[in-house]
Amino acid sequence: TKLMQSNFAPIPELFVSYESAQKLKVEAADLTSHDLTPRQICDLELLMNGGFNPLKGFLSEEDYNGVVENMRLADGSLWPMPITLDVSEDFAESVEIGQDIALRDQEGVILATMTVTDRWEPNKAREAEKVFGADDDAHPAVNYLHNQAGKIYLGGPVVGIQQPVHYDFKARRDTPNELRAYFRKMGWHKVVAFQTRNPLHRAHQELTFRAAREAEANLLIHPVVGMTKPGDVDHFTRVRCYEAVLDQYPASTTNMSLLNLAMRMAGPREAVWHGLIRKNHGCTHFIVGRDHAGPGKNSAGEDFYGPYDAQDLFRTHEEEIGLKMVDFKHMVYVQERAQYEPNDEIEDRDNVTILNISGTELRRRLAEGLEIPEWFSFPEVVAELRKTKPPRSKQGFTVFFTGFSGSGKSTIANALMVKLMEMGGRPVTLLDGDIVRKNLSSELGFSKEHRDLNIRRIGYVASEITKNGGIAICAPIAPYATTRRAVREDIEQFGAFVEVHVATSIEECERRDRKGLYKLAREGKIKEFTGISDPYNVPENPELRLETENTEVDHCAHQVILKLESMGLIKA
Numbered sequence: 001t002k003l004m005q006s007n008f009a010p011i012p013e014l015f016v017s018y019e020s021a022q023k024l025k026v027e028a029a030d031l032t033s034h035d036l037t038p039r040q041i042c043d044l045e046l047l048m049n050g051g052f053n054p055l056k057g058f059l060s061e062e063d064y065n066g067v068v069e070n071m072r073l074a075d076g077s078l079w080p081m082p083i084t085l086d087v088s089e090d091f092a093e094s095v096e097i098g099q100d101i102a103l104r105d106q107e108g109v110i111l112a113t114m115t116v117t118d119r120w121e122p123n124k125a126r127e128a129e130k131v132f133g134a135d136d137d138a139h140p141a142v143n144y145l146h147n148q149a150g151k152i153y154l155g156g157p158v159v160g161i162q163q164p165v166h167y168d169f170k171a172r173r174d175t176p177n178e179l180r181a182y183f184r185k186m187g188w189h190k191v192v193a194f195q196t197r198n199p200l201h202r203a204h205q206e207l208t209f210r211a212a213r214e215a216e217a218n219l220l221i222h223p224v225v226g227m228t229k230p231g232d233v234d235h236f237t238r239v240r241c242y243e244a245v246l247d248q249y250p251a252s253t254t255n256m257s258l259l260n261l262a263m264r265m266a267g268p269r270e271a272v273w274h275g276l277i278r279k280n281h282g283c284t285h286f287i288v289g290r291d292h293a294g295p296g297k298n299s300a301g302e303d304f305y306g307p308y309d310a311q312d313l314f315r316t317h318e319e320e321i322g323l324k325m326v327d328f329k330h331m332v333y334v335q336e337r338a339q340y341e342p343n344d345e346i347e348d349r350d351n352v353t354i355l356n357i358s359g360t361e362l363r364r365r366l367a368e369g370l371e372i373p374e375w376f377s378f379p380e381v382v383a384e385l386r387k388t389k390p391p392r393s394k395q396g397f398t399v400f401f402t403g404f405s406g407s408g409k410s411t412i413a414n415a416l417m418v419k420l421m422e423m424g425g426r427p428v429t430l431l432d433g434d435i436v437r438k439n440l441s442s443e444l445g446f447s448k449e450h451r452d453l454n455i456r457r458i459g460y461v462a463s464e465i466t467k468n469g470g471i472a473i474c475a476p477i478a479p480y481a482t483t484r485r486a487v488r489e490d491i492e493q494f495g496a497f498v499e500v501h502v503a504t505s506i507e508e509c510e511r512r513d514r515k516g517l518y519k520l521a522r523e524g525k526i527k528e529f530t531g532i533s534d535p536y537n538v539p540e541n542p543e544l545r546l547e548t549e550n551t552e553v554d555h556c557a558h559q560v561i562l563k564l565e566s567m568g569l570i571k572a
């Protein structure tokens, strides 16, 4: 095997000099501007600082086709991931080939200019199949491709003006050349990089120690802080966890640096891409684990890739990547020996106790506030995770009542609020239909568009309350199932969403007619009245359905309380 040595020489960046950048900034005021998406900002940062070397800009059509079809740029060099500037059709039509455009961040700060050499409509289904392995929206990057990315791609060389600004963990962010300079200064000739998007526990520490020992290399913990898999622990929490673990490593042999990469979860191709990126950052070795950058299950409930596909593809291209792979051993805890060992190397497995806590099990224990043993993780890491993810009984949540006007939503919601306030512990906000229409949606009527807007506003406020640990009780009619689902998705990022269908029949509501509105609706004096002259989609799978006829309000509210208890949201 060829001896790998870290490359100290700087790699090419796409930045112009400070003086030229100042000049360009002024000149660019007249250019057509593209506002970069968060993912494009991540891509641009690594394009400009050399992390994506040899790319000189967003891919041209020819390079794109080569990358999609056989992981190669038009000049033959290995590149597995399409780095593309997706834009809307309208924007694409507004630019001409050969034109320079300004690439701006979301505050309008100019980061780069790009000469548009290519504009095309990609075959997204093909891209999904070839790059991500299946045209299936259950894959986060395929979902992004179809449902978020613009229809048209623009390609062309980029001139870097400035790095995207980061306000967090500045001292821990390094460009490839900064890391190369660091390795040079420290005299590190071999460096093994560990890619991660998860908090580090004892098993990871053991495996990184082993990797460094095996490769006789220094260690770079290189976590991704750009974009990872939806639902991951946020990077702020993770970096605090990494900082805590870093104290457990010998300081002179290990470093940690944050990588502002937007991951695609593309398994094998992603592993090769990660390798090339680490090579650019001056590393010589790279740890590839089981199911590297795995996207989870496809829509049929199966894995997108085999557990070792990433290792296989990496191995095939190892020479060309220019980085040696250190393959991840699945580490498990052997109780009798009080240490971690590679699962496949335990010979006396029938005579020892092998312990392991999966990611799913860890999340369950955090959600339920259960013990996380010391053999599994570090107390500091567990403390950080518990702060971010308190047990469900301390998290915020939303109770969302839906039903006809006069069904009893408000009355039950009110009773529920009082009961929750009696218990105490979390602030409670009632977003009743009428209150919202007065304070948030006073200009709206009852067309489908207006009702949707009204419900989305309620959902937004409820999601903020939930995020901040409070209880939101919503009680609008919310007649459309798709809108309710959208609100559910907004809220479930932060806490539980409990849909309660107040199933009072339209006949009963009309019989009660508390506000006299049904009479007016029948007379045609109120148009688009839900249940009379406007639709109501009955919830198919609400967390709870309440029959109110012949049932006391108090009892209805109590049923909600019981539901919340059974979901672990409140303690009995």
Ligand code: PPS
Pocket (backbone or CB within 6 Å): 404, 405, 406, 407, 410, 433, 434, 437, 446, 450, 451, 452, 454, 455, 475, 476, 477, 478, 479, 515, 517, 526, 527, 528, 529, 530, 534
């Ligand atoms: S929606 O569809 O969810 O936006 O409706 P919401 O904000 O809950 O408002 C419903 C209350 O407005 C009164 N109202 C009407 N309801 C339904 N259809 C029409 N056309 C209408 N016009 C006025 C009605 O009193 C509802 O109050 P609740 O508390 O539901 O009885």
